[in-house]
Amino acid sequence: MTDITYRAGFAGILGWTNVGKSTLVNLLTGMKIAITADCPQTTRHRLVGIVQGDDYQIAFTDTPGIHNPRNELSRHMIKTTWGTMVQMDLILWMVFPDRPVVKQLQIFQSHLEQPGVPLVIAINKIDTVSKESLIPLIDEFYKAINPVAIVPISARTGLNTDRLLDVIVENLPVSEPIFPIDQVTDQPERVIASEYIREQVIAHTFQELPHVVAVDIELFRYNDRGTLEIIATIYVEKQSQKGIIIGAGGEMIKKIGSVSRQMISTFLDCRVDLRLWIKVNPGWRSDPDRMRRLGFQI
Ligand SMILES: Nc1nc2c(ncn2[C@@H]2O[C@H](COP(=O)(O)OP(=O)(O)OP(=O)(O)O)[C@@H](O)[C@H]2O)c(=O)[nH]1
Ligand SMILES: [Mg+2]
Structure with a gap:
């Protein structure tokens, strides 16, 4: 009842x-x-x-x-x-x-x-x-x-x-709980991880390329030692944007990687090994096929 x-x-x-x-x-x-x-x-x-x-x-x-x-x-x-x-x-x-x-x-x-x-x-x-x-x-x-x-x-x-x-x-209806009472989100762990990486790209390259970035998780696996191994690709639209993310001497991508690794580790409460790649994918935001491949449900 x-x-x-x-x-x-x-x-x-x-x-x-x-x-x-x-x-x-x-x-x-x-x-x-x-x-x-x-x-x-x-x-x-x-x-x-x-x-x-x-x-x-x-x-x-x-x-x-x-x-x-x-x-x-x-x-x-x-x-x-x-x-x-x-x-x-x-x-x-x-x-x-x-x-x-x-x-x-x-x-x-x-x-x-x-x-x-x-x-x-x-x-x-x-x-x-x-x-x-x-x-x-x-x-x-x-x-x-x-x-x-x-x-x-x-x-x-x-x-x-x-x-x-x-x-x-x-103002909500009288109802049974909709989700299990210990659940905090409907988002899968790998989506949250990819979003953290995207946030750090935006935070570190602000004004320059917030809207052109997409992140695709290629590997998301807990190994025998309980460490979460992640390989992610950051997509941008131009070669010059790739250069901005890499930064002088690779400093920028190193920072993006280390902050997002820490955030994922805190959220999931485990050790995280994160490897990031950057690829140029011109015009992905105007191409429904490529958007679908990047996880958009259109
Ligand atoms: N000063 C102030 N800043 C806020 C407050 N709430 C949010 N912000 C800032 O406003 C900016 C936008 O916040 P978001 O939560 O990303 O806004 P959003 O509505 O989700 O934006 P979209 O996802 O683009 O629709 C961030 O810099 C926040 O820190 C607030 O109550 N006071
Ligand atoms: Mg928002």
Whole structure:
């Protein structure tokens, strides 16, 4: 019999690129499930981060941020986001604290107003604005759309995120847990490993090539001594980009390798032996066949 005090469901996180969706998923799960970066279009796949309480389970569904599409990869990312939203028990729309409501709402309206699906608005990055500036913004949001609540938060500092969790739980259906109660994500280990590597490439080469990089795991195997052996290929689009990643005297690739190895080792709690290759794959972001080979489900 269903416990009538237990609530569970999928909360889809939706928002413009760079608003802080993945940062929030990591903060609430307490694990680094989603990679983040100080540049747009970081998240490329839908992924679930599971937050468990005594009487609730929230499956936060992180999505690629909305932006103006420029190639097949962009179009695929945005299609993923809108597609994800139709299967949610609740929509969490994350917005900026310093942009006008009309500018933020735009193409979102029809995706946010779904019959029977509660909408919660989280105004993120409030650590960057004055408290006073939030009051008129909140009023404006209530005039534009009909959320069950608007919660100002900081996904970076954790400010007010307890309140956000309370509001979400109150608005989820009464249900049995959806995932096993010790599970934190739906992402396979090898995908998380490849994402950590991609994050470190972005972090170390920032401004120069965040969008052209894809990472493919070619070997992912625990050996007899319990060490995880990984061989990964970093794909870029031009020879010059390959040079940037290698860096002077190979310093850059060494740093990318050592930080990502450490991150994978911490996440999976084991020794990791990581080998990285870099290959030039011109135009992969505009070619559905090659995107499929790199793991995109299109
Ligand atoms: N100051 C501040 N920065 C934040 C906050 N939340 C996220 N950020 C920063 O904003 C940048 C983007 O964060 P992400 O979590 O990658 O944003 P996202 O919405 O997942 O972006 P996409 O995956 O591209 O859609 C990162 O540099 C974060 O550290 C916040 O509450 N305050
Ligand atoms: Mg993201």
